[in-house]
Amino acid sequence: MRKVRIGNDINVRWEVKTDGKAVSLERKTLKLYVRSAYRKEEITTFTVEGCVVSFTYPASMQRMTGARAVILEDATEGAPRRTVCADQAFTLVAHSCEENDDDVEFEDFMVSLQSNVLIGKPGLSAYEVWLSDGNTGTLEDWYAFLRKPATDIAADVAEAEAERKAAETARQEAEEGRKLQAEECKKQTDRAKAQADHPNIIGDDGYWMKWNEETGEYERTDKYSKGSFDYPTFDVVEGRLIACITEGDTDRFKLSDEGHLLVAVN
Incomplete structure (x- = not known):
């Protein structure tokens, strides 16, 4: 990295290639900046020839020592926004003895930079990659393929929910059955107790009296309780x-x- 004593006008020549090729920047709307560790300053005066940007970093803008980066932005309207940066393009030092050996004489200080902007090439779409993997079908088939994991999970969830509901219904039916069984058991127990508490008795006229569960009273039967002598x-x-x-x-x-x-x- 070039070291230059602070307080000197520095001429910078920056070659910016695109994918390794010298693509012209002349018709683009460019913005140029020099950045230190503490601030970013715009260079408003520069020239563009082909893919080379040339400018002077004046001593009046040099407020402190340290490394400088050069930034170029493509601000062309309607074009994709792109920025290229040459980090540590050069360093401002406090004393001449800290400069590079070839800078000791009073001459124009020149810094040459080279950068390469890599721009992605148009490639296969995700659908085309899917086809290249051996799949067949239309774009809608590909969408269905993408949705399949979610639809499979949704089907599993629906099936599990249906099983849960069926199990809950079975549980409720079993619980209802247990309640009916308990009620029937209580009913039979109450009947047995009623029969035990109200055994058949003999009425005043000698006929058997039987307890009626519905009316809660004894009723006369046609059975005569007393035996007779037959001649x-x-x-x-x-x-x-x-x-x-x-x-x-x-x-x-x-x-x-x-x-x-x-x-x-x-």
Whole structure:
């Protein structure tokens, strides 16, 4: 890096190539700056010839020693904004003895710089790269390919949600079943207790009384509780055996067509 004593006008010749080629900068709107560690100052007077920018960094702008960078901005309207910077283009030193050996005489101080701006070349689109990987399809197919991970996850989430809802429904049905079972169990327990607390009793007229769960009262049945003495007698009438009951249940004894005597024990 060139070292120049502060207080000298410095002539700078800066060759700025584009992708290694000398592309003309003459028709562009350019802005030129010199930057120190503390400030950035614009150089308003400079010339452009082809890809070479030439200017003088006057002593009047040199306020302190230290390294300087040169910055060139392309401010052409409608063009992409581009900036190139030559860091540590030269250094201002406090004493002549600190300069480079060839700068000891009083002559024009010249600094030559070279920079190369790399501009990306148009390449394949993402869709074209997808096709080059062996895929086939339209642009819409590529969009579907990009969306597929999200749609697959959405399908998995929907399936998991459906399973969760089904499990929740099954749980609610099981819980409802347990409640109904508990209610039925309580109902049967209450019935058993009611039956135990209200056994069949004999009414004043000798008939059995049974507890009615719905009305909560005893009801008379047609079952007579008291036994009777049966006195059957037999007679032959026109060659037929006739059984007669003088007391008790007249339906207790019967004769079959074969002449057998039938006795109802219940």
